[in-house]
Amino acid sequence: MHALKREGRDTLIPAKDPGGEERSRLLAVVLAGAWRTSPPPLTMSLAELGQVTPLLLSNGTGGLGWWRIRGSDLGDSESGKLLQQAYRLHTLVAAMREQQIVKAVTQIRAAGVEPILAKGWTVGRLYPERGLRPYGDIDLYVSPNDFGTAMAALKAPEGKALPVDLHRGCPDLGLRSLEPLLIRSQLVDLQGIAIRVLAPEDQLRLLCRHLLKHGARRALLLCDIAATLECQPEGFDWEYFDYASKRNRDRVWCVLGLAHQILEARLGDCPFLAKCEKRPRWLIPAVWSAWEAGILRVKGRIIDYLWRPWGLPEAIRSRWPNPIEGTYRSGGQFLNELPRFPFQLGGFLYRFMMFTSFFPSLMLRAVQSAFQNQRSNINPAPGIGPPADA
Amino acid sequence: MDRMVIQELSDETLVYDLERNRALCLNRTSALVWRYCDGRTSFEQVESVLERELELPDGEEAVWIALRQLQRNHLLRDGLNVPETAKHYTRRVFLTKMARVGAAVMVPMIISIVAPTAAHAATCINVPCRGKGQGGRGSGDGRNGGFCPEGSVPGQACGPPDCTCVCKKAGAILRCTP
Numbered sequence: 001m002h003a004l005k006r007e008g009r010d011t012l013i014p015a016k017d018p019g020g021e022e023r024s025r026l027l028a029v030v031l032a033g034a035w036r037t038s039p040p041p042l043t044m045s046l047a048e049l050g051q052v053t054p055l056l057l058s059n060g061t062g063g064l065g066w067w068r069i070r071g072s073d074l075g076d077s078e079s080g081k082l083l084q085q086a087y088r089l090h091t092l093v094a095a096m097r098e099q100q101i102v103k104a105v106t107q108i109r110a111a112g113v114e115p116i117l118a119k120g121w122t123v124g125r126l127y128p129e130r131g132l133r134p135y136g137d138i139d140l141y142v143s144p145n146d147f148g149t150a151m152a153a154l155k156a157p158e159g160k161a162l163p164v165d166l167h168r169g170c171p172d173l174g175l176r177s178l179e180p181l182l183i184r185s186q187l188v189d190l191q192g193i194a195i196r197v198l199a200p201e202d203q204l205r206l207l208c209r210h211l212l213k214h215g216a217r218r219a220l221l222l223c224d225i226a227a228t229l230e231c232q233p234e235g236f237d238w239e240y241f242d243y244a245s246k247r248n249r250d251r252v253w254c255v256l257g258l259a260h261q262i263l264e265a266r267l268g269d270c271p272f273l274a275k276c277e278k279r280p281r282w283l284i285p286a287v288w289s290a291w292e293a294g295i296l297r298v299k300g301r302i303i304d305y306l307w308r309p310w311g312l313p314e315a316i317r318s319r320w321p322n323p324i325e326g327t328y329r330s331g332g333q334f335l336n337e338l339p340r341f342p343f344q345l346g347g348f349l350y351r352f353m354m355f356t357s358f359f360p361s362l363m364l365r366a367v368q369s370a371f372q373n374q375r376s377n378i379n380p381a382p383g384i385g386p387p388a389d390a
Numbered sequence: 391m392d393r394m395v396i397q398e399l400s401d402e403t404l405v406y407d408l409e410r411n412r413a414l415c416l417n418r419t420s421a422l423v424w425r426y427c428d429g430r431t432s433f434e435q436v437e438s439v440l441e442r443e444l445e446l447p448d449g450e451e452a453v454w455i456a457l458r459q460l461q462r463n464h465l466l467r468d469g470l471n472v473p474e475t476a477k478h479y480t481r482r483v484f485l486t487k488m489a490r491v492g493a494a495v496m497v498p499m500i501i502s503i504v505a506p507t508a509a510h511a512a513t514c515i516n517v518p519c520r521g522k523g524q525g526g527r528g529s530g531d532g533r534n535g536g537f538c539p540e541g542s543v544p545g546q547a548c549g550p551p552d553c554t555c556v557c558k559k560a561g562a563i564l565r566c567t568p
Contacts, residue, residue, distance in 0.1 A: 058508035082506040089503050092406040092413050095395050131397075294508075 020292035026052040027059065027219055027291055032264045034064040035227040037128040042068050046077055053079040058294045059219040062086025063132045091131030094124060097163075101138050102193050104154065104162045111153035113146040114196060116178065116185055118206055122197045123224045125188075126231040133220070133227075137163040143178045144168045172209055173202070174248075201241040204228050208255040209248060215325030216258075217290045225255060226265035238271055251334050254279050258287060280337055286323040293322070321347040404503070407464065413503035414463055419444060420498040423456035424465060444496050448487075451479045456498035463500050 026048055033039045044052075049069070056065040066083035069075045075084070101121055108115050120135035127133045142150045147168040154164055169176045184199035198206065207228060211221040245252045257276035259265040262284065267273060321329060323340035330346030395406040403421035405414045416424060422443065426436045437449035446452050454476040461470045485497045 054508040057506055062506065085503055085506050088402075088404050088415055089413055089505050091397050091399070092395055092404050092503070095397050096406065099395070 021285070021288040023051055023055055024288035024291040027055045027061075028262045030056060030065050030068055031061055031219055031223055032262075034061075034068045035127050035132070035223050036230070039068050042072065042074065044074065046074065046079075049074050049077060049079045053082060055219075055291060055294070056083060057086060059291060060134050061220050061223065063090040063134065064220075064223060067128070067132055087131050090134040091129070093134060094121075094130035097121060097135065097138065098130075098190060100162050101195065102191050104138055104140065104164050105193065105195055107153050107156065107162075108140065108142070108150045111149050113142055113150045113153070114182070115140040115142050115150065116181060116196050116198060117141075118198050118203065119210065121190070122188075122203060123207065123228065126227045133224070137165045139165050139167065141167045141170050141178060141181070143182075144176060170206070172206055172213065200228070200232055201237050201244065204232075204241060205245055205248075205252060208245075208252040209328075211255055212251055212324060212328040215290050215322040215328075216287050217294060217322070217325075219291050222255075222259055222263055222287075225259040226263045229256065229259060229265050229267060229270075232268065242272060242275075249275075250278075251328065254283060254334050258283065262287065278335060280335055282323060282337065282340060283334070286340070290322050290324060316348075319348070319351070320344065321351070405465065410464065412463075414465075415501050415503050417495075417497075417499040419446075419452060419496050420456045420459060420500050423453055423498065424460055427457075427460065427466060446493065446496055447491065450476075451484055452496070452498055454479050455481050455484055459498055459500045465500075 026044070029044065030042060030049075030052055053065070056062050062083050063086055066075070066080070066087040069080055069083065074080050098121065101117065105115060105117065117138070117140055119139045120137070124130055124133035124135060140150070147166070150166055154162060154166065169178055170181055173181070175181065181198060181202055182196075184202060185196050186199060187194040188197055189195070197203070204225070207221065207224050211218075211225065214221065216222065241252075242249060253272065253275040256265075256267070256270075257279050260267055260276055261279070267276060270276065321344050323344060326332075326340060326344030326347035327334055328347070329350045330343045332343040332346065393407065393409045395408065397404040398421070401418050403416040403424070405416065406412070407414065419440065422440060423436060426439060433453065437453050439449075440446050440452055441449040454472065457466070457470055458472065459481075460466050481497060481499075485494060488494045488497050
């Protein structure tokens with residue numbers, strides 16, 4: 001059983017465990033079909049459920065785990081109770097998020113900007129219940145020209161404290177302009193408000209690339225792909241989906257193939273089944289490792305290591321891309337059996353280049369915050385400090 | 391209520407108190423009583439609703455217990471005046487009474503919902519203790535401190551015959567201890 005160990009002062013990294021791949025396989029067993037209204041019954045021992053529960057929780061799939069075992073003996077176990085708590089919490093948070101979405105969209109529209117909502121709620125509505133698909137923030141996409149106006153609207157008192165992740169264009173789909181997506185977007189109802197969402201084909205493309213960008217670390221993202229595949233509307237344009245994916249075509253089909261192979265997602269009337277079946281031998285083991293490793297929560301900014309250079313090797317290690325993320329970020333080919341290390345190195349160097357392009361502004365912010373800390377030590381706030389007669 | 395987010399599920403009601411940053415889960419009985427705390431429904435009406443819908447033999451006791459729990463969890467707007475005749479009603483005694491007639495699940499209950507973490511779940515493994523007879527380690531997965539298997543009793547052995555571990559109560563959980 002793996003434990004979380006503290007590496008240095010700032011990071012928590014899962015310790016390696018020889019049973020890691022086995023646990024990831026168990027995770028896949030639990031999640032297979034879990035997004036359906038009536039998922040298939042789960043055959044698993046109590047011990048196995050206990051082993052996989054930490055992964056279910058760390059991957060954001062606690063609610064789905066509960067959905068799979070509810071009503072069975074496994075649901076009454078200690079693990080089942082933990083998963084049920086996760087489900088309950090996700091349900092409440094999802095309800096709050098819906099209210100926040102309505103507020104955020106109303107706020108931005110009042111400023112004359114039309115946003116597109118993607119990921120999060122737009123995928124969550126494909127699941128049988130809102131508590132099955134947790135999301136931490138609200139992804140809104142606006143045209144680059146409207147970004148400043150939208151940001152100002154969200155900074156107004158009514159828009160503050162809304163967990164909005166505002167995107168300029170749609171870089172995740174390689175689009176600077178939002179026009180191609182706006183033309184195909186649709187309006188759906190949320191609490192009486194019409195919310196603009198991506199067309200199903202664009203949503204699926206976005207989800208695939210989002211999963212690759214994050215190295216497939218969260219099993220929940222693969223469940224999203226599976227749920228989207230099985231809930232696609234009539235007339236889903238597979239030709240457009242294939243064409244629009246362009247140079248990411250092979251990667252995107254690999255992801256659909258993963259959802260089918262690992263989570264038993266049904267591909268329906270997809271005319272490109274042969275493309276889904278093509279995948280390199282390294283890919284599935286990479287997914288098992290990614291799930292076991294989970295999301296690496298790195299505290300502290302890389303720029304802070306300028307003052308703590310002894311922590312730099314650890315900082316690099318915790319940011320090292322896995323084979324999937326490395327191949328995606330470096331623009332490498334997925335459908336070959338070449339070793340992944342060069343692509344991981346390429347992916348890391350890509351991130352480093354992005355960091356250096358922001359280096360001047362990051363340095364300025366670091367110096368400003370260090371200066372502010374220094375000033376507060378010299379000049380304590382009124383009321384703090386020894387009494388006048390001490 | 392503006393300061394609350396409420397979600398009704400099939401057999402429980404979830405409440406998030408935005409003011410206190412607390413998530414609560416009301417079972418069916420508590421949720422039903424809360425639903426009728428609308429300033430218009432009398433105590434006797436609530437009592438008869440419980441007796442009718444939940445087939446509770448004693449609605450009065452259940453309503454008072456539920457009201458006290460609701461007040462304790464800040465789910466009632468106004469204060470609660472509990473009459474002398476109802477002050478002796480306790481959830482524990484009511485639970486014993488209801489358990490005898492197989493209606494324990496109807497006892498009003500409000501629990502806090504706490505986010506379970508992967509670290510917390512890592513010690514919850516639902517496997518029998520391996521104990522000293524198998525590798526000389528403590529419990530469950532070969533490490534000390536695993537959860538006792540289902541059905542374990544505090545103070546008693548919690549594993550197979552060759553296991554020397556004992557189930558010890560640590561707070562609200564039972565730990566397999568060498």
